[in-house]
Amino acid sequence: MGQYVMVEKEGLYQFNLCDSNGHVVLASTVYPSREECLAGMDSTRALAVGAPVQDGTVHGFGRVAAPKCRIYQQLDGKYYFVLVDDAGDALGRSHAYPKKESLLRRIERMRKESSSPLALEE
Numbered sequence: 010m011g012q013y014v015m016v017e018k019e020g021l022y023q024f025n026l027c028d029s030n031g032h033v034v035l036a037s038t039v040y041p042s043r044e045e046c047l048a049g050m051d052s053t054r055a056l057a058v059g060a061p062v063q064d065g066t067v068h069g070f071g072r073v074a075a076p077k078c079r080i081y082q083q084l085d086g087k088y089y090f091v092l093v094d095d096a097g098d099a100l101g102r103s104h105a106y107p108k109k110e111s112l113l114r115r116i117e118r119m120r121k122e123s124s125s126p127l128a129l130e131e
């Protein structure tokens with residue numbers, strides 16, 4: 010099982026969802042308070058499992074209502090995804106991967122690990 014790690018820096022909070030090997034699967038946006046960061050974790054737990062994938066790298070891709078995992082491609086060709094909540098706001102994003110297949114596996118890993126507990130506050 011994975012874990013959530015919350016980090017505080019200069020009064021701002023962020024969480025990382027890590028898989029069982031300790032690799033970061035999803036890095037959250039920055040929150041102004043601990044409570045809002047915890048609420049972001051709860052939203053991730055609730056939404057990640059069922060969020061459909063919208064592949065923004067495919068020409069003529071169809072729109073998918075939020076919540077969703079939206080796939081993007083950077084200028085260097087690498088792929089990453091953003092987990093979007095019901096309101097259309099980003100909860101977090103992945104690292105960039107050279108192959109879309111690797112990214113799709115990370116989305117599945119995020120879904121599996123999303124129910125993990127908060128294990129550490131730094």
